[in-house]
Amino acid sequence: SEESLMEQFVSDESTPERLAQVLEAARVSLRPQGWPDVDYIQASQGKIRLNLQLPRWHDLEQLERSYTLAQQSDGKEAADLYRRIVTLARGQFLEDCTLDWVPPIRERVHEKVCASLLWLAKWSQRAGRPAEAFEHATRLVESDPQREEAGVLVMDALIALNRIEEALRFFERCKTQLTIGQALQSAQKR
Numbered sequence: 070s071e072e073s074l075m076e077q078f079v080s081d082e083s084t085p086e087r088l089a090q091v092l093e094a095a096r097v098s099l100r101p102q103g104w105p106d107v108d109y110i111q112a113s114q115g116k117i118r119l120n121l122q123l124p125r126w127h128d129l130e131q132l133e134r135s136y137t138l139a140q141q142s143d144g145k146e147a148a149d150l151y152r153r154i155v156t157l158a159r160g161q162f163l164e165d166c167t168l169d170w171v172p173p174i175r176e177r178v179h180e181k182v183c184a185s186l187l188w189l190a191k192w193s194q195r196a197g198r199p200a201e202a203f204e205h206a207t208r209l210v211e212s213d214p215q216r217e218e219a220g221v222l223v224m225d226a227l228i229a230l231n232r233i234e235e236a237l238r239f240f241e242r243c244k245t246q247l248t249i250g251q252a253l254q255s256a257q258k259r
Contacts, residue, residue, distance in 0.1 A: 092117065129178070132157045136181045139188075148192055151185040155208070158182040183213050190222045199229035 092110055099109040111120050132154055139150035162175040186209040193202035203226035209219040220243045227236035 128157050129162065129174070132178065132181065136185065139185070148189060151189050151192075154185040155182060155189065155205075179212070183209060183216065186212065187216075187219065187222075190219070190226075194222065194225060194229070199226045202226040203230065 092112070096108070096110050100107065107120070107123065109120055109123060111118055135150045135153045135157070139147045139154065142150060158178065162178045163171050186205050190202045190205035190209060193199075193205060202222060206219050206222035206226055209216060210223055213219065220239070224236045224239055227233070227239065
């Protein structure tokens with residue numbers, strides 16, 4: 070409501086004129102220079118809200134939509150969608166926010182990004198692109214160091230790239246950081 074906005078944003082000088090100035094400043098800042106004169110903020114019957122008819126874009130919605138589509142796709146189409154997901158995820162979701170509703174979303178996003186990286190690493194490896202597989206698997210290891218399968222993918226990619234010494238050093242590092250499971254034992258034998 071106009072009253073609550075005046076209390077929150079113009080408490081020093083809470084008059085209808087001051088609120089109108091603040092709203093006009095918000096309208097100008099929301100509308101990029103050179104864009105048509107569209108009303109981004111609507112006021113009616115004592116209520117103020119954003120214009121819900123305007124197009125908008127949110128990276129979380131795009132990430133989740135891409136993930137759903139990727140799971141229904143395969144091959145290059147799925148790879149393009151999974152790449153979009155890992156490109157959108159540039160860090161933790163609302164990293165510094167401590168509100169109760171944030172951690173579940175943060176965890177869900179993290180799992181989807183990790184699943185995307187795993188899919189891309191495996192797909193790249195099967196497609197004979199070890200450098201790409203190494204890139205995705207390395208990012209996965211950085212995101213989730215306890216994921217044994219990611220470590221195996223890193224080593225397999227290094228071996229395919231004929232970087233044997235580096236693969237052995239990576240295995241030694243894994244031995245100190247992880248409980249060696251069957252997948253890593255199998256990788257060591259290879």
